[in-house]
Every structure is written in C-alpha cells, then in structure tokens.
Amino acid sequence: MANPDAVGTEGAPFRMSVERGKIREFVRATGTTDLSEVDSQDRPFAPPTFLTTTFFWQPEAANPWHTVELDQQRGLHAEQEYTFFGPPPRAGDELTCRSRIGEIYTKRGKRGGELTFAVMYTDFHDATGRLVARARMTGVETARPPAEGS
Amino acid sequence: MSVPTTPGPRVVGPVTRTDFVRYQGASGDLNPIHHDEEFARAAGFPTPFSVGMWQAGLLGTFATDWLGAANVRSFRIRFLEQVWPGDELTCVGEVVREYAADGEPRVDVELKCLRQNGNAAVVAWSTFVVPEEENHDGV
Numbered sequence: 001m002a003n004p005d006a007v008g009t010e011g012a013p014f015r016m017s018v019e020r021g022k023i024r025e026f027v028r029a030t031g032t033t034d035l036s037e038v039d040s041q042d043r044p045f046a047p048p049t050f051l052t053t054t055f056f057w058q059p060e061a062a063n064p065w066h067t068v069e070l071d072q073q074r075g076l077h078a079e080q081e082y083t084f085f086g087p088p089p090r091a092g093d094e095l096t097c098r099s100r101i102g103e104i105y106t107k108r109g110k111r112g113g114e115l116t117f118a119v120m121y122t123d124f125h126d127a128t129g130r131l132v133a134r135a136r137m138t139g140v141e142t143a144r145p146p147a148e149g150s
Numbered sequence: 151m152s153v154p155t156t157p158g159p160r161v162v163g164p165v166t167r168t169d170f171v172r173y174q175g176a177s178g179d180l181n182p183i184h185h186d187e188e189f190a191r192a193a194g195f196p197t198p199f200s201v202g203m204w205q206a207g208l209l210g211t212f213a214t215d216w217l218g219a220a221n222v223r224s225f226r227i228r229f230l231e232q233v234w235p236g237d238e239l240t241c242v243g244e245v246v247r248e249y250a251a252d253g254e255p256r257v258d259v260e261l262k263c264l265r266q267n268g269n270a271a272v273v274a275w276s277t278f279v280v281p282e283e284e285n286h287d288g289v
Contacts, residue, residue, distance in 0.1 A: 029169075030208055030210060030211045031211040048276065049203060053177055053178050055178025055180075080229075081224070084222060088222055
C-alpha cells in the first residue's frame with residue numbers, strides 16, 4: 001500500500017543541460033533512420049519524450065518517488081505525460097527541474113482487486129525562469145505481481 | 151490551416167535486445183529487467199522485455215516526422231502490453247480533432263504502437279500546433 005503522507009513531498013531542484021549529442025542519440029534510439037535533419041541543425045528540438053533523460057541528471061535527493069512506498073514487485077508504469085508551454089526544449093537550453101508527489105488514489109481493477117495509483121510531477125524551468133514543460137508520471141501497484149497478471 | 155497528410159503505418163522490427171539496450175543507454179533508464187536474462191527470469195519473466203518508454207519514443211518519432219518536432223505541445227502515453235524480443239511493431243496515427251487554442255491552429259492526434267497480435271502496446275494522445283504554410287502567399 002502506498003503512503004498517503006507522501007502527497008506534496010518535493011525533491012531538491014536539479015539542473016539539466018539539453019545537449020545536441022544526447023538528442024541525436026535519443027532520436028536514433030527511437031526509430032529515426034535518417035539523421036540528416038538533426039545533423040543540419042545547431043539546436044535541434046528535443047523529441048516529445050526526451051525529458052525522460054532526467055535519469056542522467058537527477059541526484060537521489062531530487063527524486064521523491066520512494067516516499068510513495070509502492071511495492072516495487074507489483075509496480076508498473078501506467079502513464080506518462082509531457083506538457084509543453086510553447087515549443088519544446090532544444091539543444092543548448094539549461095533547465096532547472098523539480099519533482100513533487102501529486103495525487104495518490106485507488107481504483108477497482110478489471111479482474112477484481114484494488115489498484116493503487118500515484119502521480120509525480122516534474123516541472124522544467126528555463127534559464128529565464130519560465131515554466132517550459134511539465135512531466136506527469138503515473139505509477140500503479142497491482143493487486144498481483146505483473147508476471148501473474150498478464 | 152492544413153494538417154499534413156496522415157502518414158501510413160510504420161513497421162519496426164522484429165525488435166531485438168539491442169534495440170532495448172540502445173534505448174536504455176540513450177534514456178538513462180538502466181533497469182536490468184530490460185536486458186539481463188537472469189534478472190528477468192528471477193523476476194518471473196521468460197526473457198527481458200522492452201522499456202515501455204521505448205515504444206512511446208517510437209510514437210514520438212512517428213509524430214514529429216509527421217507534424218514537426220518544434221510543434222508538439224503535449225504527449226500523453228498509456229502503457230498497455232509488454233513488448234518482447236522478436237515482436238514486430240506497427241506505429242499508426244490518426245487525427246482526432248482540429249481546432250484553435252491560444253490563437254493558434256492545433257491538432258489532436260491519437261497514436262498507437264501495435265504488436266503483431268493486433269493489440270496496442272502503447273497508446274499516445276498528442277497535441278501539435280499546425281504552423282501556417284511557409285510558401286502560402288495569403289494571410
């Protein structure tokens with residue numbers, strides 16, 4: 001079961017540099033076979049799911065997800081959303097990122113049993129302080145281990 | 151405003167462990183369940199399976215090739231089925247709605263990454279700005 005007291009817990013802010021080489025690597029790994037477009041640009045735009053690369057920048061203290069206490073053996077990534085408040089980040093941008101635990105709620109599963117959902121938001125501000133993007137991650141704890149559930 | 155023509159299906163695969171590992175290196179998600187056979191089996195799975203965010207990334211590329219990387223305004227992904235080595239994936243998209251918001255023409259699209267059994271591994275709902283045509287002489 002999740003810990004309802006986790007709602008509102010914030011991680012420490014951290015910096016993320018949006019890099020041209022990382023964007024090139026990412027588009028190649030996600031089905032781009034012709035790299036001429038990204039290679040023709042000094043500052044290519046980050047692809048829609050690129051902000052997942054916070055994995056490389058986020059120190060442990062910046063990630064409050066563990067406070068939710070979902071059972072990792074029964075935990076799954078249910079949804080992921082990115083919202084951009086204007087054009088998405090592009091190579092050369094310096095972002096400040098901060099995560100917080102949002103809502104935690106339960107639903108009855110299709111096969112019976114209770115599903116516990118937890119949401120974490122990460123806000124991305126640019127060097128001028130403008131909010132440029134927000135990530136919303138939804139995790140779910142299933143009633144049974146995923147290997148048995150599918 | 152005119153939304154670019156919806157592209158035809160894009161087939162990816164049969165997918166390999168190398169595809170998963172390349173994505174893991176690019177994204178920084180190094181969960182061993184996606185590349186370590188022993189770890190995956192110990193967790194009750196027959197083999198490693200793909201990172202859900204990889205399929206989501208394939209849909210992202212499909213969408214930005216269609217509507218332009220600068221134009222994305224939202225991208226919401228739901229993970230439905232796991233993807234296994236040897237799967238053949240097909241990315242498809244369709245326009246859901248065309249409208250104006252904040253003085254800009256926009257389009258909502260639905261994207262699906264289908265497995266060879268016809269089930270969606272991942273579905274995404276995305277909003278793009280539709281830029282005025284650059285070679286358009288009018289206003």
